[in-house]
Amino acid sequence: MLRLCEVLSATLQRPLPIAVVGGEEVPSFLPRHAARTLVFVFQQRSSSLFRGALRRNHYLTLRVAGSVPALVRYASDRPNCRAQAHQLVGAVRQCNPVCLFESHFGKSNAFYVPLMEAKPMAKRARGLRRRHDANTKQIARLSARVRRELSYLGFPSREWTVPRFQDGARVLDVLIVGGGQGGLAIAFHLKREQITNIRIVDRNPRGLEGPWLKFARMAMLRTPKEVTGMELGIPSLTARAWYEARFGRDAWKSIQTFPRTAWREYLNWFRDVLDLPVENEVEVTAIGPSGDLLLAHLRHGQRVERVHARKIVLSTGIEGNATWRPPQNLVAYVPATRYAHSADNIDFRRLKGKRIGVLGVGAAAFDNAAMALEAGAARVDLCFRRAEIPRINPLLWGHFAGILAHFGELSDLERWRFMRHMLEPPQPPPQHAYWRCLEFTNFHWHPNCGWRSVRDTGRAVSVETETGSFKFDFIIFATGTETDLSSRPELAPIVDQIALWRDRFTPPTGEENDELGSYPYLGNAFEFTERTPGAAPFLRRLHNFTYGAMPSLGLTGAAIPGMKYGVPRLVNGLVRDLFLEDAARHYEDLAAYKVPELATLESKYDWISGLDGDALADIGVAAGAKPPRRKRLVS
The missing domain is CATH 3.50.50.60 (FAD/NAD(P)-binding domain)
Structure with a gap:
């Protein structure tokens, strides 16, 4: 650290104080974005490089290069300086800062180290707390707005699925396996359709669903920041609305793609504001038929639970079929x-x-x-x-409504050729x-x-x-x-009955692709299909909303850009199947329907006079109301 100070000071021909914060003096709240400044607080045990500076009650503020004038610039022909700077940058990233750090570069012959002179913790902590409180209030306001807007869209509000029971327990209408972005979006859409008898399970602890804090090691997503889909058309629920409330509008303008850690934080908020009941650290170990239902084995630590469901959706991302x-x-x-x-x-x-x-x-x-x-x-x-x-990414070509919404309507040959050009390079x-x-x-x-x-x-x-x-x-x-579907333990009991593309389609000579042929051949609502027709009808109850859906339905099963079209396609299929399966029961319910819309044949005054106080309150009439004045008839 001292050597870095000396090198940079010599380059700038002036002293350069650098300090880092850590230890018990750090306030309990997390620092937030303030305009275009990224503030980092490192925990005491994060890195030995910083431990010597912890007693100084200072902290380091890093500003995004190019956004503020307080930058340290030095030429790339100073190898010692570059090496020392890279050590600092590497140490910063190893410390897992609470906000994302990403260096930005200008001309190729220059390197920018975003640094700002440190100020005492006690003085700056007050400003951090004010910004934190302001951002917390913004998120609270946004959450309240989401709930209010959802209340405007509550029709129809009737829960309509017919209860079924097995072994004394109610059968789930839908079991969602995976609590990442796909599972959350599916659960939200089902709630909008008044299907609430669902469960969402994920084998990971809360916050570690999906790849974002595990093996995804990019600084920024490659998906454009403007992408939508999870929010189902509700503006206040978009990633942009959350990011602006969390970090400010200027911060949104300063990014081109979404920061990885911020995306994970957005998913946490999405889950909480919609009250989606994800059960963490629950793993599905096996799925198989049980009469006309599906039976899933759920492992909770050392305990195994048997759950019957009418529908099961696999929303397990890029590794769901591989x-x-x-x-x-x-x-x-x-x-x-x-x-x-x-x-x-x-x-x-x-x-x-x-x-x-x-x-x-x-x-x-x-x-x-x-x-x-x-x-x-x-x-x-x-x-x-x-x-x-x-240098060319063919998948980016497919970011338009026609192919995202209707790829599944193409013929097998057309889909095969599109996918070869998209996936082979x-x-x-x-x-x-x-x-x-x-x-x-x-x-x-x-x-x-x-x-x-x-x-x-x-x-x-x-x-x-x-x-x-x-x-x-x-x-x-x-x-x-x-x-390789056989690599998925939950599918092991039934994998031999699932149709793959090579079972259903023979490509023209010269257009073969063994990898593409090993993908599952899915129906219009992401359902698995039978390898031998009539041998495994239960497969229509099992839906594969994963990366493995690409050859069948395009970029809609696991990718962020495809959710706008993939989630409604899946949920519409679930709603259709559940309704059609119970159509006879719904008809019986209709035949027995005896709730009058015309409540009485009495006059309004006589009818109201016979109601008690609670009933009057329900219809918005005050007790003791005078009868309406009758109009005089003129002969």
Whole structure:
């Protein structure tokens, strides 16, 4: 830290005080966005780099480069200065700040370190508390507005599904597996349709649903910040409304894509403001038929619960129909301590000073490489078999209403051809992910560098490639997912009965794709279909709202941009099936319906006179009201 101060001060030809906050002096509230300033408070045990500064009762305020004049600028031809600055940036990111930190860069020949002179904690804490209180009030007002607007949209308000019972317990109308963004949006839409006999379960603790605080290591989402869909057309429920209330309108204008940690915080608020009953740390271990229902086994710690449901929706995201696994031919003779998949829980602090190899060229490869570099890795080599880094993302082409809403209406051949062009090319890393790695002089990428073999030599891992050999201390495989329904434990009892694309469609010669053929072949409402017609009719009750729905229904099952169209398609199918299944019962209910709309044939005065006080209050008439004056008839 002191060395960094000296280097930057020498560059600027003036003193540069730097301080960091931590320890018990930190107020219990979390600092919030104030205009375009990002304020960070680090916990006492976050990083040894900062412990020496904790007793100074100071804190560090980082401002987004380009938004304020108080920036430290230095030329990129000062390698010592760059190295010291990268150590600071890496330490900041390791400390898991309560607000997102992302460095922004201007010209390619300059590097900006966003710093501001520190001020005493006691003086600035009052300002932080005022901003925190103001933001808390804004969120409270927004939440109240959401509830008020929902009350305007409450018609029809009648719960209409017919109760069914099995083994003495009520059968669920819908069981939603997954409490991430998809599960929350589905539950909200079902509530709007007055289907309330539902449960939402997720195997993760609260706040860790989905990838956002686990293996997603990007600084910003690649999805445009303007995307909508979860809110079902209610403006006050949009991510933008929440972000502006949380951080301010100027903060919204300053971002291009949504910060990852802010998106996770938005999902937490979405769940709370809508009172969605997610049950955390509950895992679905098996799903199978039980008569004309589905039976799910739910594990709560050591206890297993059997739950019957008319419908089950799998909303388990990108891994819902796939598995994360490194190439087995490369790791067969390598100890598990020497490698990890990019989706694993990696302790990047242990990679400090080590030589790291990354296999892959997509966003996950660059995100994990950046995490290793920021943790102090001695060198990171990113290898891929292609001749160049991909730059075109065909999935972005599909962000328009026609394909998002109606892809499922295309013929099998048309859908197959669209998906081949969308999924066969690798997705490129986002620009900010590429620049994040390029900050470091010890980062190297190697095209035409497919790996042929990996073996452990005891002191290192030796990798033979198409262009030479490498020695690494640790390897990260950023090789994506492998579509395989049999890898999902909840589907194991029934996986052999589920139809895949290769069971239903034979592509023309030259257009084969084994990976695409392994995706499930789904119906119009995301329901699984039978491999052998008539052999497994219960599959129409099981809906697959995951990334595996792409070949059948397009970018609607797991991606944020597709939810605007995918969630209504799914929920409309659920509502339709539940109603049609009980149509006879609804007809019986109609035949027995005897509630009069015309309540009486008496005069209004005589009828009101016979009511008690409570009944009068219900119809809005005060007790003791005088009879209405009768009009005189003129002959």
